[in-house]
Amino acid sequence: SAVISQKPSRDICQRGTSLTIQCQVDSQVTMMFWYRQQPGQSLTLIATANQGSEATYESGFVIDKFPISRPNLTFSTLTVSNMSPEDSSIYLCSVEDPGDSLSQNTEAFFGQGTRLTVV
Amino acid sequence: QKEVEQNSGPLSVPEGAIASLNCTYSDRVSQSFFWYRQYSGKSPELIMSIYSNGDKEDGRFTAQLNKASQYVSLLIRDSQPSDSATYLCAVNGASNDYKLSFGAGTTVTVRA
Numbered sequence: 001s002a003v004i005s006q007k008p009s010r011d012i013c014q015r016g017t018s019l020t021i022q023c024q025v026d027s028q029v030t031m032m033f034w035y036r037q038q039p040g041q042s043l044t045l046i047a048t049a050n051q052g053s054e055a056t057y058e059s060g061f062v063i064d065k066f067p068i069s070r071p072n073l074t075f076s077t078l079t080v081s082n083m084s085p086e087d088s089s090i091y092l093c094s095v096e097d098p099g100d101s102l103s104q105n106t107e108a109f110f111g112q113g114t115r116l117t118v119v
Numbered sequence: 120q121k122e123v124e125q126n127s128g129p130l131s132v133p134e135g136a137i138a139s140l141n142c143t144y145s146d147r148v149s150q151s152f153f154w155y156r157q158y159s160g161k162s163p164e165l166i167m168s169i170y171s172n173g174d175k176e177d178g179r180f181t182a183q184l185n186k187a188s189q190y191v192s193l194l195i196r197d198s199q200p201s202d203s204a205t206y207l208c209a210v211n212g213a214s215n216d217y218k219l220s221f222g223a224g225t226t227v228t229v230r231a
Contacts, residue, residue, distance in 0.1 A: 110162040
């Protein structure tokens with residue numbers, strides 16, 4: 001499976017500021033995703049990071065709040081902009097790994113996550 | 120997003136027993152099904168994937184899929200204290216839809 005490095009692992013930020021989270025993969029992957037996991041809850045997909053084009057956002061998430069970059073097939077960033085305490089959450093980068101190139105089945109793997117606290 | 124529901128927890132089982140976790144999903148065209156284990160403060164770790172109806176066994180874990188009933192389950196045999204974690208059911212859709220929808224998770228505690 002792909003090895004995913006995500007940083008920072010945690011941060012405490014002042015409200016109104018922005019934080020950029022980086023996700024680096026050790027191999028080229030087509031699909032990269034950003035998820036949010038709020039305290040005590042499950043994972044919610046924020047957006048799909050598309051290489052060479054704008055990210056595709058899920059309902060309830062907008063580009064102005066969560067701008068995403070995907071400059072190549074191994075790297076992506078998520079920025080949490082103009083933060084408020086409600087943005088305190090774990091943010092997770094995920095990639096789809098086909099494993100077997102002959103298989104149409106893919107499996108998703110996650111980075112270590114970024115635990116964000118906004119004060 | 121597609122709805123995914125898991126049996127409510129927490130689930131407490133004695134060491135050596137079988138833990139049974141259930142998951143139902145709403146999107147009938149869903150093709151791929153996954154179980155993730157998440158330890159407190161850690162990111163989800165893939166433990167099982169299943170794509171066809173029936174059972175799939177991997178060590179002490181068995182996943183069961185019934186697409187007609189839109190149901191997928193995970194059995195953990197000979198439960199160990201190290202199995203204590205939250206288990207997340209995840210589903211994606213048609214073959215060109217790689218986005219995952221997650222259930223709320225079931226927290227399992229294995230009592231020594």
